[in-house]
Amino acid sequence: MKGRLLIVDDERSIRFALDGLFRKEGYEVETAESGEQALDKVRAGMFHVIITDLSMKGISGLDLLRAVRELDPACAVLMITAYGTQRIAVEAMKAGAEDYLPKPFDNDELRIKVRNVMEKQLLRRAYNKLVEQVNLDSGRFAGMIAKSRAMMRVFETIDKVAPTDVTVLIRGESGTGKELVARAIHARSARANRSFVAVNCASFARELVESELFGHEKGAFTGAVARREGKFEAADGGTLFLDEIGDMSLETEAKLLRAIQEKRFERVGGNQPLAVDVRIIAATNQDLEAMVAGGRFREDLYYRIKVVELRIPPLRERPEDIAPLAMHFLEEACKSFGTARKSLSPEAMRSCVANPWRGNVRSLRAAIEQAVILSAGNEITAEELLGGVGEQIPPRPEYSAPSSDGTPAELKFREAKERFVAQWERDFIIGALKATGGNISRAAERAGMYRQSFQQKMRELGISVAELGLKPDDDSAA
Numbered sequence: 001m002k003g004r005l006l007i008v009d010d011e012r013s014i015r016f017a018l019d020g021l022f023r024k025e026g027y028e029v030e031t032a033e034s035g036e037q038a039l040d041k042v043r044a045g046m047f048h049v050i051i052t053d054l055s056m057k058g059i060s061g062l063d064l065l066r067a068v069r070e071l072d073p074a075c076a077v078l079m080i081t082a083y084g085t086q087r088i089a090v091e092a093m094k095a096g097a098e099d100y101l102p103k104p105f106d107n108d109e110l111r112i113k114v115r116n117v118m119e120k121q122l123l124r125r126a127y128n129k130l131v132e133q134v135n136l137d138s139g140r141f142a143g144m145i146a147k148s149r150a151m152m153r154v155f156e157t158i159d160k161v162a163p164t165d166v167t168v169l170i171r172g173e174s175g176t177g178k179e180l181v182a183r184a185i186h187a188r189s190a191r192a193n194r195s196f197v198a199v200n201c202a203s204f205a206r207e208l209v210e211s212e213l214f215g216h217e218k219g220a221f222t223g224a225v226a227r228r229e230g231k232f233e234a235a236d237g238g239t240l241f242l243d244e245i246g247d248m249s250l251e252t253e254a255k256l257l258r259a260i261q262e263k264r265f266e267r268v269g270g271n272q273p274l275a276v277d278v279r280i281i282a283a284t285n286q287d288l289e290a291m292v293a294g295g296r297f298r299e300d301l302y303y304r305i306k307v308v309e310l311r312i313p314p315l316r317e318r319p320e321d322i323a324p325l326a327m328h329f330l331e332e333a334c335k336s337f338g339t340a341r342k343s344l345s346p347e348a349m350r351s352c353v354a355n356p357w358r359g360n361v362r363s364l365r366a367a368i369e370q371a372v373i374l375s376a377g378n379e380i381t382a383e384e385l386l387g388g389v390g391e392q393i394p395p396r397p398e399y400s401a402p403s404s405d406g407t408p409a410e411l412k413f414r415e416a417k418e419r420f421v422a423q424w425e426r427d428f429i430i431g432a433l434k435a436t437g438g439n440i441s442r443a444a445e446r447a448g449m450y451r452q453s454f455q456q457k458m459r460e461l462g463i464s465v466a467e468l469g470l471k472p473d474d475d476s477a478a
């Protein structure tokens with residue numbers, strides 16, 4: 001479905017013209033001759049976009065806009081403004097109109113505008129549906145957003161391992177969501193209402209990692225001025241998440257192995273064994289197998305933590321997740337920064353999905369947050385989204401011939417028109433050449449052009465008779 005559109009104008013000729021224009025575009029179109037009639041239709045069925053005249057008898061465009069915002073906040077409203085109503089147009093924008101177009105409008109401009117808005121609408125509605133689904137099992141997967149088959153399999157594994165006490169090793173590139181998965185396992189386990197304690201094994205010197213894990217007694221080392229409880233104790237009854245487990249020293253690994261196996265340990269500098277009941281989840285983005293082979297990671301610890309292994313694929317291998325994640329982070333960022341609700345331009349969304357996101361979900365999130373703060377308008381452009389984050393802006397997709405009646409939605413009007421015309425010229429010239437078997441003189445004659453101008457056009461458009469697979473006859477060599 002291309003989308004449902006409602007056209008509201010008290011002028012019959014405009015209703016008629018717009019109805020024809022948008023039906024040809026493939027939308028489902030309805031019209032209303034007054035604000036009252038429009039409201040009845042909105043109550044009776046859903047529309048993605050409403051185009052309404054601003055000044056009408058009875059319910060005005062502005063009143064209609066306000067009523068629609070109540071009835072169906074997700075519906076986008078475009079205002080058509082006649083001369084002298086610009087001031088009200090500003091008011092309409094404040095009241096939540098998507099955009100406005102001064103009368104008399106250019107059909108192409110209106111068509112492209114509607115196409116952009118429609119694209120965003122369909123995306124937003126798809127996203128809202130997804131959020132509803134995700135909210136259904138709210139908390140179940142720590143609020144993770146995902147749509148791809150690959151992540152559904154991750155969720156299935158989480159469901160299977162969560163209720164057991166088995167040790168899980170989570171693997172994946174940086175920023176893929178390893179910690180969220182660990183939290184989801186905890187949240188789905190019988191330990192859910194006890195603590196989830198995370199330790200980053202990479203962030204401290206050896207002594208400090210051990211103190212972090214097991215605690216220490218007063219005076220155990222320089223700076224140990226008081227007894228301190230470690231994360232094993234803090235996690236008693238709950239889950240201990242050992243993040244970046246590949247970054248510990250071999251000595252610490254030995255102590256950790258013993259603590260996991262015997263479920264007991266001593267504080268650093270202490271000799272009284274402490275017993276705890278913790279479930280271990282570990283994560284790493286290192287090649288543990290290579291580390292084991294090279295003697296840089298204990299093999300016994302490796303087998304002990306790798307009882308179940310859960311791999312989170314990088315974002316570029318599950319591009320279906322990118323759009324819903326982007327929409328989610330956009331919504332969150334606008335809320336938390338208190339800015340107006342912003343959206344991604346269709347081109348920004350396409351570039352976003354095509355981007356490799358080497359920093360995975362974390363860098364996607366950072367890029368969106370930065371763009372929300374820095375973007376000039378309410379629509380974030382591809383440059384604003386990808387320009388500042390060191391991620392690459394993929395090249396514009398090659399222009400492909402437009403569908404019989406249109407141009408790609410992401411192009412600005414003038415550019416779109418130029419490309420459209422160029423494509424049309426190509427088709428025309430090639431058509432004429434084919435019809436004459438590659439004879440330029442006759443093709444030019446057929447087209448009502450001078451031979452020279454016809455050849456000039458061919459050069460401009462890079463058309464050669466030989467490349468068309470036509471056998472050039474004598475005159476085309478000129």
Ligand SMILES: Nc1ncnc2c1ncn2[C@@H]1O[C@H](COP(=O)(O)OP(=O)(O)OP(=O)(O)O)[C@@H](O)[C@H]1O
Nearest residue numbers: 143144145146173174175176177178179180361362
């Ligand atoms: N599926 C997801 N849905 C929503 N947010 C996500 C998802 N995956 C990751 N995130 C977010 O991306 C960021 C990185 O996630 P997380 O910290 O879990 O990744 P990580 O794999 O542990 O990264 P690192 O290896 O760098 O520690 C966090 O802000 C997290 O909330």
Ligand SMILES: [Mg+2]
Nearest residue numbers: 175178179243
């Ligand atoms: Mg992490």
